Amino acid sequence: MIRYAYIIPLLPLLSFFINIAVGKRLPRKGDWLCLGTIAIGLAMSIGIFYEVFRAYDPNFRYHVVFPWLTVGDRALFNAGILIDNVTAVMLLVVTIVSTLVHLFSIGYMHGDPRYSRFFAYLSIFSFSMLGLVLAESFLFIYIFWELVGLSSYLLIGFWFEKKSASDAGKKAFIVNRVGDFGFLIGILIIYATCGVLGYDQVFLAIGEGKLSGTLLTLAGIGVFCGAIGKSAQFPLHVWLPDAMEGPTPVSALIHAATMVAAGVYLVGRVYPMFTPDAFLFIAYFGLITLFLTATIALAQNDIKKVLAYSTCSQLGYMIMGLGVGGYTAGLAHLSTHAAFKACLFLGSGSVIHAVHSQDIQEMGGLRKKMPITFVTFLIATLAISGVPGFSGFYSKDMILGAALEFGMKSENPLHMIFFIGALFTAGLTAFYMFRLVILTFFGAPKDHHKFDHAHESPPSMWVPLVILAGLSFSFWYSGWFGTLIQKPMSVANLAGMSAPAKVATKEHAAVMAPAPHGEAASAPAEAPHAAGPAVHGETREGAAHDAEHDAHLAHTAHTYAMYSSVAVGTLGIFLAFVVFSFGWINPDRVVNAVKPLHTFLQNKWYFDELYEATVIDGSKALSRGLAWFDLHVVDGLVNLSAQVGVFVSFLVGKFDDYVVDGAVNGLASATTGSGSLLRRLQTGKLYHYVFVLAGGALIIFLIKAF
Amino acid sequence: MTLDKLLVIAAALFCCGLYTVMTRRNAVAVLMGVELILNATNINFVAFSFFLNRVMGGQIFAVFVIVLAAAEAAVALAIFLRMFSTTGTVEVDVADQLKG
Amino acid sequence: MSGPADYIFYAAAAMTVGAAILVAILPNILYAAVALLFSFAGVAGLYILLSADFLGATQILVYVGGILVLLLFAVFLSNRISDAKITNPTHFRLPAAAICLVLFGVLSYAGVSTPYAVKKGVYLPTTADIGELLMTRYLLPFEVASVLLLAALIGAALLSRPDRAAPEKGEMEEGKG
Numbered sequence: 010m011i012r013y014a015y016i017i018p019l020l021p022l023l024s025f026f027i028n029i030a031v032g033k034r035l036p037r038k039g040d041w042l043c044l045g046t047i048a049i050g051l052a053m054s055i056g057i058f059y060e061v062f063r064a065y066d067p068n069f070r071y072h073v074v075f076p077w078l079t080v081g082d083r084a085l086f087n088a089g090i091l092i093d094n095v096t097a098v099m100l101l102v103v104t105i106v107s108t109l110v111h112l113f114s115i116g117y118m119h120g121d122p123r124y125s126r127f128f129a130y131l132s133i134f135s136f137s138m139l140g141l142v143l144a145e146s147f148l149f150i151y152i153f154w155e156l157v158g159l160s161s162y163l164l165i166g167f168w169f170e171k172k173s174a175s176d177a178g179k180k181a182f183i184v185n186r187v188g189d190f191g192f193l194i195g196i197l198i199i200y201a202t203c204g205v206l207g208y209d210q211v212f213l214a215i216g217e218g219k220l221s222g223t224l225l226t227l228a229g230i231g232v233f234c235g236a237i238g239k240s241a242q243f244p245l246h247v248w249l250p251d252a253m254e255g256p257t258p259v260s261a262l263i264h265a266a267t268m269v270a271a272g273v274y275l276v277g278r279v280y281p282m283f284t285p286d287a288f289l290f291i292a293y294f295g296l297i298t299l300f301l302t303a304t305i306a307l308a309q310n311d312i313k314k315v316l317a318y319s320t321c322s323q324l325g326y327m328i329m330g331l332g333v334g335g336y337t338a339g340l341a342h343l344s345t346h347a348a349f350k351a352c353l354f355l356g357s358g359s360v361i362h363a364v365h366s367q368d369i370q371e372m373g374g375l376r377k378k379m380p381i382t383f384v385t386f387l388i389a390t391l392a393i394s395g396v397p398g399f400s401g402f403y404s405k406d407m408i409l410g411a412a413l414e415f416g417m418k419s420e421n422p423l424h425m426i427f428f429i430g431a432l433f434t435a436g437l438t439a440f441y442m443f444r445l446v447i448l449t450f451f452g453a454p455k456d457h458h459k460f461d462h463a464h465e466s467p468p469s470m471w472v473p474l475v476i477l478a479g480l481s482f483s484f485w486y487s488g489w490f491g492t493l494i495q496k497p498m499s500v501a502n503l504a505g506m507s508a509p510a511k512v513a514t515k516e517h518a519a520v521m522a523p524a525p526h527g528e529a530a531s532a533p534a535e536a537p538h539a540a541g542p543a544v545h546g547e548t549r550e551g552a553a554h555d556a557e558h559d560a561h562l563a564h565t566a567h568t569y570a571m572y573s574s575v576a577v578g579t580l581g582i583f584l585a586f587v588v589f590s591f592g593w594i595n596p597d598r599v600v601n602a603v604k605p606l607h608t609f610l611q612n613k614w615y616f617d618e619l620y621e622a623t624v625i626d627g628s629k630a631l632s633r634g635l636a637w638f639d640l641h642v643v644d645g646l647v648n649l650s651a652q653v654g655v656f657v658s659f660l661v662g663k664f665d666d667y668v669v670d671g672a673v674n675g676l677a678s679a680t681t682g683s684g685s686l687l688r689r690l691q692t693g694k695l696y697h698y699v700f701v702l703a704g705g706a707l708i709i710f711l712i713k714a715f
Numbered sequence: 716m717t718l719d720k721l722l723v724i725a726a727a728l729f730c731c732g733l734y735t736v737m738t739r740r741n742a743v744a745v746l747m748g749v750e751l752i753l754n755a756t757n758i759n760f761v762a763f764s765f766f767l768n769r770v771m772g773g774q775i776f777a778v779f780v781i782v783l784a785a786a787e788a789a790v791a792l793a794i795f796l797r798m799f800s801t802t803g804t805v806e807v808d809v810a811d812q813l814k815g
Numbered sequence: 816m817s818g819p820a821d822y823i824f825y826a827a828a829a830m831t832v833g834a835a836i837l838v839a840i841l842p843n844i845l846y847a848a849v850a851l852l853f854s855f856a857g858v859a860g861l862y863i864l865l866s867a868d869f870l871g872a873t874q875i876l877v878y879v880g881g882i883l884v885l886l887l888f889a890v891f892l893s894n895r896i897s898d899a900k901i902t903n904p905t906h907f908r909l910p911a912a913a914i915c916l917v918l919f920g921v922l923s924y925a926g927v928s929t930p931y932a933v934k935k936g937v938y939l940p941t942t943a944d945i946g947e948l949l950m951t952r953y954l955l956p957f958e959v960a961s962v963l964l965l966a967a968l969i970g971a972a973l974l975s976r977p978d979r980a981a982p983e984k985g986e987m988e989e990g991k992g
Binding site: 799 | 948
C-alpha cells in the first residue's frame with residue numbers, strides 16, 4: 010500500500026480537472042467524484058497507517074527519490090515521497106477531515122450556483138495539502154505550500170459577490186505572501202550554502218558544517234516565517250479571522266484542521282535544522298500568539314470569529330510546544346486539534362445553517378432543537394478545554410509539561426513565562442469556549458423567530474460531526490503517539506558556533522530534552538552525523554547521568570503540569586458557568602467595569618488598525634512618493650528624452666530636406682539637364698543621323714587603320 | 716577583271732549611294748541612294764563568291780538582299796504616298812516628329 | 816588583262832559608277848531615276864561577268880522592272896511636275912562629299928591591300944544550284960523571306976489605300992516616320 014502513496018494526492022488533482030471542466034454536466038454536479046477520490050485517499054491512508062502502525066518502529070522511513078530536474082549528469086532537484094510516522098499521521102488527519110468536510114459540504118452547499126466549482130476547489134486543496142505532507146524536499150514543500158495558499162484564496166473568496174469575502178481572500182493571500190517570502194529566503198539560504206534541497210541531504214550538509222552559526226539560525230527563522238504566515242502566528246495572524254468569510258466547511262477544512270497546521274507540520278518536518286536561538290524565537294512567537302488571540306476570543310460575539318481566534322491560540326500552543334522542545338507534544342496537539350476543531354467548526358456550520366446567523370447573542374437554548382450538534386459540540390469543547398479523558402487534555406498537557414520542563418531547566422528564570430502564559434491561557438480557553446457553548450446552546454432563546462426556525466441538520470451534516478466528536482477522546486492517541494513520534498536529533502553543528510552562541514549551549518541541552526515520555530534521551534554532542542530520528546540509549550557514559558536527571562525532571566514537570574492544567578481548566582469552566590449561566594456575576598457589569606480593556610479586545614488589539622496605519626498607509630505613502638517620483642523625475646526624463654528626440658528629429662528632418670532630398674533632386678535635375686543636352690542630338694532629321702553614322706564609321710576605320 | 720577592281724567599283728558605288736542619302740532632301744531620292752548602297756554590297760557578295768570559292772552562299776545572300784530591297788521599296792512607296800497625302804510633301808525635313 | 820571580257824567589264828564598271836555619280840549629283844530627280852536605271856543595268860552586267868547569270872537576270876527583272884518603276888511612280892505621285900520644287904533640293908554637300916571621298920579611299924585601300932587567297936573563277940550555270948539550295952539548305956530563310964514579302968505587300972497595300980476607312984492616327988504617325 011505504501012508504495013502507491015503517490016496516488017493519494019493525484020486522485021484529487023484528477024477530480025479537480027474533471028470537475029472544473031465538465032463538473033456542471035456531471036450527475037449531481039460531480040460531488041460524488043471529489044468525495045470518491047478523497048475517500049479512496051482516506052482508505053489508502055488508513056492502509057498506510059496500518060502498515061506503519063504494525064511496524065511500530067519509531068525510525069520507520071519510506072523514502073523514494075528520483076531525479077526531477079537534471080542538468081547534464083547532475084541532478085539539480087529531486088522529486089520523491091517521504092513517509093515516516095509523522096507523515097502517516099498527517100496523511101490520516103488530512104484525509105479524514107477532508108473526507109468529512111466533503112461529506113458535510115454536500116448538505117451545506119446544497120443549491121449553491123457554483124456547487125461543482127466548490128468541490129473542484131476542495132479537490133485542488135486536498136491535492137496541495139496531501140502533496141505538502143508527502144513532499145521530501147524544501148522545493149516541493151514550497152511548491153505545494155503556494156498551491157495551498159492559492160486554493161485557500163480561492164475558497165475564502167468563494168462567495169466573491171460579497172466584498173468582505175473577496176477582501177478576506179486577498180488579505181489572506183497577501184499576508185501569507187509576507188510569510189512565504191521569509192520561507193523563500195530561508196530556502197535560498199539553504200540552497201546557496203548546501204546546494205541541495207532534500208530534507209535528508211540538507212540535514213547531512215548541515216551536519217557536515219556547510220551551514221552553521223548565525224546563518225543557520227537565520228535560515229531556520231526564515232523557514233519559520235512561512236509557518237508564521239500559514240499557521241497564523243502573532244504578527245501575521247490577522248488573516249485567519251477574516252478568512253471566516255468563506256463557507257464554513259472551508260473554515261473547518263482549511264482554517265482549522267489542515268492548512269493552518271501546515272506551518273506546524275513544516276516546523277516539525279525540518280525540526281533538526283533549528284538552532285537553540287531559532288527555537289527560542291519560535292517559542293516566543295508561539296507564546297505571544299496563544300495569549301494574545303485567546304484574549305481577543307474573549308470579547309468576540311461571532312461564533313466563527315471566536316473559533317478562529319481559538320484556532321490561532323491553539324496553533325500558538327503547537328508552535329510554542331515545538332519551540333520549547335516538545336516535539337511530540339506539538340505534533341500530538343496538531344492531530345487532536347484537527348479533529349476537535351473541525352468538529353467545532355462543522356458544528357458551528359450546522360448552527361449557522363439552522364439559524365442563519367453567526368451572532369451568538371441571537372442564539373441560545375439550541376440544545377433542545379439540535380441535540381446531535383449540541384452533544385458533539387460539547388464534546389469538542391471539553392476536548393479543547395483540556396478536560397481529562399478528552400484528546401485536548403492529552404496533547405495540551407504534554408505541551409504544558411514541555412514548557413514547564415524547559416523553564417525549570419533553563420538558567421534564565423524568565424523562561425518560566427512559557428509555562429505561566431500557557432497555563433493562564435488554558436484557563437482563558439476553557440472560559441471563552443464555554444461562554445460560546447452556554448450562549449449558543451443553553452439558557453433561553455434570545456431571538457424567538459430564529460429559534461423557531463432552527464432544526465437539526467441532515468445526516469450528511471451530522472454524521473461527520475459524530476465521527477469527529479468520536480475522535481476527540483484521548484484514548485485514540487495516548488500510548489502509541491508518544492512512542493512513534495519522537496524528536497529527531499538536532500544536526501546543527503554547534504562546534505562552529507560563535508562565542509555568544511556558545512553560551513546558549515546549556516540552554517540547548519534543555520531544548521533537546523527528552524520527549525514527554527522520557528524515551529528519547531540523546532546528547533546533542535553526537536548530533537552532527539545523525540540525520541534521522543533519535544536513537545535510543547546511545548548516550549555516552551558521561552552524559553548518562555545527565556540523561557537520568559533529565560528524565561526525572563521531565564517526569565516531575567509533567568506531573569505538575571497535569572495537575573495545574575486540570576485545575577485551571579476547571580476554574581475556567583466554572584467561571585464561565587458562573588458568569589453566563591448562573592448569573593451570579595452580571596457580565597455586562599464586568600464589561601462596563603473594564604470598558605477600555607473590553608473595547609481593546611473587541612477590536613482585536615487594534616491589529617488591523619495598526620497595520621492599516623503602518624503597513625498599508627506606509628505603502629500608500631510610499632506609492633504616492635513613487636508616483637511623485639514617477640511623475641516628476643521619470644516622466645521628466647521621459648519628456649526630456651522626448652524633446653531631445655523631437656529636436657534630433659527636426660535636425661534629421663532638415664538633413665533630409667536639404668541633403669537627402671537635395672541629392673535626389675540634384676540627381677533628377679542632372680538627369681533632366683543632361684537629357685535636354687542630349688535632346689539636341691535627336692534632331693529628327695534623317696541626314697543628320699546618316700552624317701553621324703558615316704562619320705563615325707569613318708573614324709572607326711581610321712582608328713583601326715592607324 | 717580582278718577582285719581588287721570589283722571592290723573598288725563597289726566602294727565607289729557605295730560612296731555615291733551614301734552621298735545621295737546624305738545630301739538629298741527628297742525621300743524618294745534618299746531611297747535611291749539606299750538602293751545604290753545595297754547594290755554595292757551585292758557586288759561584293761558576288762565577287763567574293765566568284766573569286767574566293769565556288770560556294771553559292773554569296774549569290775544566295777544577294778538574292779535575299781534583292782528580295783529585301785523589293786519589299787523595302789514597296790513599303791517605302793506606300794509610306795511616301797501616305798506622307799504626301801498627309802503633309803503635302805515628301806521631304807525628310809518635315810518628318811521630324813520623333814525629335815526629342 | 817585583255818580580251819573582250821575585259822572590255823565588257825570596263826564598260827559595265829564605267830556605266831555603273833558613272834550612272835551612280837549622276838544619281839548622286841543630278842539636281843532633277845527624274846534624271847536621277849533614269850541614271851539609276853543605267854547603274855542597275857551595269858551591275859547586272861557585272862553579275863553576269865562574275866558567273867552569276869541568275870542573279871543578273873533577277874537584277875534586271877526586279878530592280879529595273881520593279882523597283883525603279885516603283886521609284887518613278889513615287890516621284891510622279893509625290894511631285895507636281897510643273898512645280899519648281901521638282902528640282903532636287905540638297906544640303907551639306909561639301910562635308911558629305913569630303914566624308915564620302917575619304918571613305919571611298921579607305922574602303923578602296925582596304926579592299927586592295929588585303930591579300931585575298933584568290934582562286935581562278937569558274938563559269939558554270941548557277942540557276943539550278945541556287946534553286947536547289949533555296950529548297951534545301953536555305954529553305955528557312957527562303958520561307959521567312961516569302962513571309963516578309965507577303966507582309967510587305969499587305970502593309971504597302973494597306974498604307975497606300977485612300978482614307979476611306981479613316982486609318983488610325985497611330986498608323987499615320989508611323990507612316991510619317
